[in-house]
Amino acid sequence: MIYAIMYGLTVGAVLYLISVGFSLTFGTMRVINFAHTITYTLGAYLLIASIRSLGVPFFWGGAVGVVVAALAGYCIERFVIRRLYGESLDYTFIATYAVFLIGVDIVKWLWGVFPKPVSDPLGKTVDILGFVFPTYRLLVILLAIVVFFGLELFMRKTMVGKIIVAALDNREGVRCLGIGVEKYFSLAFVLGSALAALGGVLYAPITAVHPYMGSHILLLCFAVVLTGGLGNLRGTFLASFALGMLISITGRYWPAGSEIVAFIAMAAVLLARPIEA
Amino acid sequence: MGNVVKERGLVLEKTFVAVGKQLTQAGVGQKVLELILIGVVFLILVPFLGAHRATDFAIFCIIVLSFDLLYGYMGRLSFGHLLYVGVGAYTVGLALRYLTTNPLLAIVLGIVAACLAGMAVGAITVRIAGAAFALANLAFNRVGWFLVMSPLKDITGGENGLSIRNLSFWYVNFRNPTFRFWFVLASLLLVFLLLRVFTSSSYGVLLRSIKEDEKRVRFLGYNTQFYKWVTFVLAATVAGFGGALTALNYGYVNPNTLDVHANAGIVFACLLGGSGRLYGALLGGIIYMLITNLLPVYFQRWEFFLGVALLLIVFRFRGGIWGGLEALYSGLAARAKSGSSKEGMSR
Numbered sequence: 001m002i003y004a005i006m007y008g009l010t011v012g013a014v015l016y017l018i019s020v021g022f023s024l025t026f027g028t029m030r031v032i033n034f035a036h037t038i039t040y041t042l043g044a045y046l047l048i049a050s051i052r053s054l055g056v057p058f059f060w061g062g063a064v065g066v067v068v069a070a071l072a073g074y075c076i077e078r079f080v081i082r083r084l085y086g087e088s089l090d091y092t093f094i095a096t097y098a099v100f101l102i103g104v105d106i107v108k109w110l111w112g113v114f115p116k117p118v119s120d121p122l123g124k125t126v127d128i129l130g131f132v133f134p135t136y137r138l139l140v141i142l143l144a145i146v147v148f149f150g151l152e153l154f155m156r157k158t159m160v161g162k163i164i165v166a167a168l169d170n171r172e173g174v175r176c177l178g179i180g181v182e183k184y185f186s187l188a189f190v191l192g193s194a195l196a197a198l199g200g201v202l203y204a205p206i207t208a209v210h211p212y213m214g215s216h217i218l219l220l221c222f223a224v225v226l227t228g229g230l231g232n233l234r235g236t237f238l239a240s241f242a243l244g245m246l247i248s249i250t251g252r253y254w255p256a257g258s259e260i261v262a263f264i265a266m267a268a269v270l271l272a273r274p275i276e277a
Numbered sequence: 278m279g280n281v282v283k284e285r286g287l288v289l290e291k292t293f294v295a296v297g298k299q300l301t302q303a304g305v306g307q308k309v310l311e312l313i314l315i316g317v318v319f320l321i322l323v324p325f326l327g328a329h330r331a332t333d334f335a336i337f338c339i340i341v342l343s344f345d346l347l348y349g350y351m352g353r354l355s356f357g358h359l360l361y362v363g364v365g366a367y368t369v370g371l372a373l374r375y376l377t378t379n380p381l382l383a384i385v386l387g388i389v390a391a392c393l394a395g396m397a398v399g400a401i402t403v404r405i406a407g408a409a410f411a412l413a414n415l416a417f418n419r420v421g422w423f424l425v426m427s428p429l430k431d432i433t434g435g436e437n438g439l440s441i442r443n444l445s446f447w448y449v450n451f452r453n454p455t456f457r458f459w460f461v462l463a464s465l466l467l468v469f470l471l472l473r474v475f476t477s478s479s480y481g482v483l484l485r486s487i488k489e490d491e492k493r494v495r496f497l498g499y500n501t502q503f504y505k506w507v508t509f510v511l512a513a514t515v516a517g518f519g520g521a522l523t524a525l526n527y528g529y530v531n532p533n534t535l536d537v538h539a540n541a542g543i544v545f546a547c548l549l550g551g552s553g554r555l556y557g558a559l560l561g562g563i564i565y566m567l568i569t570n571l572l573p574v575y576f577q578r579w580e581f582f583l584g585v586a587l588l589l590i591v592f593r594f595r596g597g598i599w600g601g602l603e604a605l606y607s608g609l610a611a612r613a614k615s616g617s618s619k620e621g622m623s624r
Contacts, residue, residue, distance in 0.1 A: 026409075090354040094544060095588055098587035102588075256427050259427070263420050267401050
């Protein structure tokens with residue numbers, strides 16, 4: 001049971017890192033960014049590529065993955081999403097889905113379709129009260145909490161963060177103050193992409209890396225964002241850990257149900273509180 | 278509450294009256310002509326493709342038509358439409374295995390099952406506005422796929438799929454490709470006629486109004502949630518019909534029928550032909566199937582092609598092929614009008 005909780009926390013941490021970016025774009029622009037999955041996948045693959053072919057340590061491989069994925073995120077925002085501002089959101093969704101298809105195919109072309117395992121970079125375990133935990137997973141959880149508080153500070157203390165929070169609440173109102181929100185959306189988008197790539201990098205040693213790894217995670221993130229509330233960053237934090245826990249505990253007692261329990265939770269939340277955009 | 282029920286009853290009644298009128302009086306000749314035209318197009322395709330592939334094309338057209346009702350007419354983009362195709366297909370497979378030996382009854386059961394699935398999922402997803410609707414449907418499609426793959430493995434056969442028994446019964450013989458072709462063609466024409474009548478009735482006007490501005494329709498006193506739900510269920514039902522036919526056409530069902538990533542194909546076909554036009558859906562379905570049949574011979578990277586094509590459509594060619602043809606036609610008509618005003622007057 002303790003191990004199930006531990007695993008749930010790890011999954012929750014990774015889900016949080018990926019969901020934040022998704023929540024930011026969804027909350028501010030109402031845009032569903034399907035290409036978010038591709039920055040996540042790209043982060044994990046770049047990590048593997050740099051470890052295997054360049055022989056760099058895990059940390060630097062991860063850094064390469066995050067930076068390149070953030071650049072890719074910027075390109076997606078600049079050349080696809082920004083061109084579709086003010087148009088039907090369905091077109092944005094289709095366009096980002098198209099970017100996802102292109103990205104997946106490029107990943108397949110470069111690295112092949114077969115799953116690639118990544119070994120645990122630390123390989124050590126910690127003994128707490130008689131239970132043995134891998135240190136790496138503890139670090140992942142810790143990192144997610146650090147990111148959460150870092151984001152909280154960023155959103156509360158800096159001007160840029162305050163503008164983003166205000167835009168989450170009321171985009172038109174911010175625009176009326178004479179602030180060009182697009183610039184800040186772009187920043188939020190790149191931040192989100194970088195965090196998604198970080199999630200991919202951190203999750204790679206826990207699961208296998210394959211070209212379609214993103215699409216399942218994206219649906220889970222969607223469940224997280226809907227459960228936590230649109231554009232509600234604290235809600236996202238709580239919901240990702242709650243759903244991670246739910247997935248892991250269900251997996252312990254009813255393994256077949258662990259894949260769908262998050263969506264059942266999402267459906268329950270939607271029944272109670274419909275979304276009116 | 279009473280008012281709402283009354284209002285629903287009124288519009289539905291109006292719709293049925295209008296449907297009846299459409300079927301009995303106005304424009305019967307035109308509709309018959311349209312149906313004959315579609316039939317002829319498919320008959321022309323047969324010598325080039327063979328009956329089996331032409332059947333495939335027609336089934337895909339049924340699925341795209343059902344998607345077009347939801348996306349093209351009501352403006353709600355769903356990325357989980359294959360769920361209902363899969364439900365229809367699996368119900369036919371399971372019904373023929375365990376319940377009945379009559380394929381026609383199995384088709385009816387498949388349609389009913391897809392309708393029920395649409396009712397359940399629609400009740401939840403229709404409440405979601407904006408692009409989140411697409412993703413919520415995708416999530417439910419994924420749940421369905423997973424159910425087939427893992428928890429229900431014992432009866433659905435999991436990854437291996439399900440071969441269908443009892444394909445022939447009485448005069449109905451789904452082992453015969455020629456029979457299959459005629460049966461599917463007749464189904465396509467039936468579906469087309471139904472959707473044609475629905476979309477040109479007052480219900481169809483309501484759908485297009487919801488697409489334009491849902492809030493205003495609500496201000497007019499219509500319960501838009503209810504109509505969105507009805508349309509969702511209708512689209513799911515027709516898609517289930519398409520799925521049932523798919524199962525009978527191939528003689529087996531596998532989880533690929535409800536693969537979440539294949540939904541992009543339907544969306545692409547609908548946009549390619551021109552969304553919001555039934556002819557566009559037909560044209561898109563045929564051209565998409567031609568591309569999928571021919572392209573792999575020359576070009577391996579299918580997803581890359583699909584992605585680039587989708588981006589091009591979204592950025593440049595929103596109207597699709599049918600929209601382009603219409604623009605061309607109206608441009609030519611306008612030129613003809615300005616060229617000789619006499620001709621224009623007589624029009």
